[in-house]
Amino acid sequence: MKASKQIENLLEVKGRKTVAVVDLQWGDVGKGKIVDMLAGWADIIARGTGGANAGHTIEISRKTYVFHLIPAGILWDEYSKMNIIGNGVALDPRILSDELELLRANGKSYNNLLIAYNAHLVLPQHIALDRLRENGAGVGKIGTTGRGIGPVYEDHVARLGLTANDLLNVDSFIRKLRRNLSEKISRFARFDPDHVREVMFSDALEGGIYYDPKEIISVDAVINRYGQFAKNFSEMIWDTDALLQRNAGIKNILLEGAQGVLLSVDYGTYPFVTSSDCSLAGLAKGVGLRTDSIDYPLGIAKAFYMTRVGGGPFPTEMGGQASEDWCNSADANKVHEGKKYPFALASIQSSDPFLQGIAIRKAGNEYGATTGRPRRVGWFDLPLLRYATKFGSKRIALTKLDVLSECETIKICHAYSYVGPTRRVAEKTILGGERVDEAMVYTDVIGHCVPRYAEFSGWQCDISGIRKYSDLPKKLINIVNYIEGIANVIVDMISVGPDREQIIIR
Ligand code: IMP
Ligand code: MG
Numbered sequence: 001m002k003a004s005k006q007i008e009n010l011l012e013v014k015g016r017k018t019v020a021v022v023d024l025q026w027g028d029v030g031k032g033k034i035v036d037m038l039a040g041w042a043d044i045i046a047r048g049t050g051g052a053n054a055g056h057t058i059e060i061s062r063k064t065y066v067f068h069l070i071p072a073g074i075l076w077d078e079y080s081k082m083n084i085i086g087n088g089v090a091l092d093p094r095i096l097s098d099e100l101e102l103l104r105a106n107g108k109s110y111n112n113l114l115i116a117y118n119a120h121l122v123l124p125q126h127i128a129l130d131r132l133r134e135n136g137a138g139v140g141k142i143g144t145t146g147r148g149i150g151p152v153y154e155d156h157v158a159r160l161g162l163t164a165n166d167l168l169n170v171d172s173f174i175r176k177l178r179r180n181l182s183e184k185i186s187r188f189a190r191f192d193p194d195h196v197r198e199v200m201f202s203d204a205l206e207g208g209i210y211y212d213p214k215e216i217i218s219v220d221a222v223i224n225r226y227g228q229f230a231k232n233f234s235e236m237i238w239d240t241d242a243l244l245q246r247n248a249g250i251k252n253i254l255l256e257g258a259q260g261v262l263l264s265v266d267y268g269t270y271p272f273v274t275s276s277d278c279s280l281a282g283l284a285k286g287v288g289l290r291t292d293s294i295d296y297p298l299g300i301a302k303a304f305y306m307t308r309v310g311g312g313p314f315p316t317e318m319g320g321q322a323s324e325d326w327c328n329s330a331d332a333n334k335v336h337e338g339k340k341y342p343f344a345l346a347s348i349q350s351s352d353p354f355l356q357g358i359a360i361r362k363a364g365n366e367y368g369a370t371t372g373r374p375r376r377v378g379w380f381d382l383p384l385l386r387y388a389t390k391f392g393s394k395r396i397a398l399t400k401l402d403v404l405s406e407c408e409t410i411k412i413c414h415a416y417s418y419v420g421p422t423r424r425v426a427e428k429t430i431l432g433g434e435r436v437d438e439a440m441v442y443t444d445v446i447g448h449c450v451p452r453y454a455e456f457s458g459w460q461c462d463i464s465g466i467r468k469y470s471d472l473p474k475k476l477i478n479i480v481n482y483i484e485g486i487a488n489v490i491v492d493m494i495s496v497g498p499d500r501e502q503i504i505i506r
Pocket of ligand 1: 258
């Protein structure tokens with residue numbers, strides 16, 4: 001039976017009407033594929049968090065699509081499904097226009113795409129400020145995607161933001177834009193003018209079309225350009241909150257998370273996070289629903305390795321700091337220990353973690369869908385999983401299991417040893433040498449946690465064709481059982497390859 005049919009039956013039997021897919025790690029767990037598969041069942045597919053910092057990769061019949069804003073459901077049956085960009089999404093009209101064009105070019109329709117009237121707009125000043133800050137900073141750099149995400153959400157809470165609805169009313173747009181920009185001019189003044197100019201002339205800002213030497217951002221240029229963009233989708237701007245509220249419990253609704261719980265501005269490894277709340281609660285809020293409208297939250301975790309892009313603590317990282325530096329270095333000819341690293345030596349069996357990390361990165365194609373950056377790679381971390389499920393879900397899908405099929409030894413981090421100075425975290429005092437079972441995301445603690453590993457011998461056979469749980473190798477099932485026990489989760493699905501059908505539903 002087709003995977004989508006199996007899912008349909010399962011959800012039907014359990015009477016589930018609203019499903020939410022939430023990433024339990026730092027993004028990039030392969031949720032695009034899970035969402036795409038569930039979209040077969042859904043009538044409405046909605047995104048509620050993040051913006052074009054996300055990159056969802058979907059492979060269908062050997063063609064790969066990457067979307068940053070449009071929900072992954074767009075590639076299903078074009079006429080019957082509604083796709084929604086919800087109120088919590090940072091909406092970049094340029095990226096949206098590009099994605100609509102990509103669909104058009106591939107003969108795909110987007111009749112049923114709607115955009116929340118109250119979604120906040122990404123404006124050129126947001127992209128510029130994001131990039132200026134990140135280029136300047138040294139230590140403690142977040143390593144953002146440069147899509148203007150932080151500054152958009154800052155303006156949202158500072159009550160300076162513009163929404164999609166302002167695109168429908170030129171006078172409101174102009175008035176709010178002027179007010180927004182008047183507050184930015186003093187911020188631009190803090191950066192070196194040459195640097196500002198360089199950023200304003202980058203591709204991300206369309207080669208200088210918004211640049212004004214005196215005002216930095218030309219109001220007229222923004223009005224013109226955004227007016228053009230708006231023509232592409234103004235008919236799609238809608239009260240999507242009301243639409244979802246009306247349909248909750250009646251239609252099949254799929255909420256598509258972006259980023260992951262560990263990147264949530266509220267629950268993640270702050271400050272190394274994105275600027276939206278990518279937890280289950282944040283996702284519900286970002287589409288105008290209450291959390292209790294969701295009757296099947298599904299957490300997604302990549303296994304049995306994980307990745308992170310940009311800065312921030314990552315206890316199980318293979319190759320530690322050297323790997324982080326290597327991944328985050330902008331130099332295309334990356335150098336490690338004085339030499340261009342010998343890729344040829346990198347093997348998934350390597351006893352040198354740095355080399356093993358390179359091999360796993362390659363095997364899993366772990367390069368950013370948005371920025372192309374190599375993702376940092378580490379072993380599966382159960383203390384973090386246990387933590388993340390509280391803000392996501394205990395029912396989970398494990399993805400990309402096929403990537404480590406050749407691996408002789410699989411290491412799973414089941415606890416940490418804390419090796420830092422004595423610290424207070426909330427009501428607890430944590431001492432050097434202490435064992436930690438559930439991660440504390442306070443960076444001054446997790447940054448000093450060393451993993452304790454359990455080792456399992458790998459299954460070492462091709463699992464990509466398996467569709468039944470009981471057909472999986474015994475060695476693999478052992479690891480799944482172990483994870484369920486230690487992290488207190490229920491594994492509902494296992495993904496064994498990139499294709500829609502390469503999934504095992506338990
Ligand atoms: P921002 O969201 O561009 O502000 O970036 C903040 C942090 O979140 C950086 O470490 C990014 O690498 C990370 N991040 C943002 N979006 C994604 C994503 O979709 N996948 C993985 N990491 C992301
Ligand atoms: Mg991604």
